[in-house]
Amino acid sequence: MIYAILGALVIGLSLGLFGSGGSILTIPVLIYLLDHPDKVAIAESLAIVGSIAFVGSIPYALAGHVKWRIAFVFGLPGMLGTYLGAWISSYVAGYVQLIVFACVMLLAARSMWIRSGRKSNEKLEPPTEPHRSTLKVGTDGLGVGILTGFVGVGGGFLIVPALVLLGGLHIRRAVATSLAVITLTSASGFWKHLHVLEESGLHVNWRIIGIIVTIGVVGSFGGRILNSKINQHALQRGFAVFLVIMALFILVKESATRLGHSTQNTSTQLPEGDPQ
DSSP, rough: HHHHHHHHHHHHHHHHHHHHSSSGGGGHHIIISOOOOOHHHHHHHHHHHHHHHHHHHHHHHHHOOOOOHHHHHHHHHHHHHHHHHHHHTOOOOOOOHHHHHHHHHHHHHHHHHHHHHHTOOOOOOSSSSSSOHHHHHHHHHHHHHHHHHHOOOOOHHHHHHHHHHHTTOOOHHHHHHHHHHHHHHHHHHHHHHHHHHHHTTTTHHHHHHHHOOOOOOHHHHHHEEEEEESSHHHHHHHHHHHHHHHHHHHHHHHHHHHHHHHHHHHHHHOOOOOOO
């Protein structure tokens, strides 16, 4: 239980400090600290990410920062994509999902490293050129949704830039709107994953989900308080390096595990020698 509490605090603090990135730690916490099966951890991650995003979106929504039209244009195809991603995952081994997840962590690390290199007065602004069509925004939402459903992450590091560059939103509105999108897509993916797990005789741990969500939300508020007191550039670069190390750990571990299984299977299939 102590691992669940510590993991939830780290997830919440990182969400409060960076505004994203915390959800990408959920799966490693569930698998490597709490020893949950990979398929179960991916489903639980969507429940945790969606719940924390929902709570986090409430203050933004009350303040009028959520652009609901963009949220639905991006989010509804995203819900379909998340459902499809969860459905595709039922035909893929769990270690394949983890390898893809590790690659997503590397993308997130790259995004955070680039963000850390911006000057404090430099902001990501909407493009001046004409925005892409609603169909294009929805198509991108579908693609991000498929990735979300397949690997079990919120995808905020992909959604926020997409909302700025495609939807023409200011960064603050993009962050607020992305939380609404993550809530929608995570709910869709989690619902499908529940059915996939049920067909395999597996079940999520609702108690662990509740603990991590509760402590994660509290931790996120603590992270926001610390946000103004810590050197953001150094912190973001440090977190980006941590994500790279964690991604490499997952790749090495899963590759070694698969190699071990292959060697074991090969040895069991070898014919026994002639007793002569």
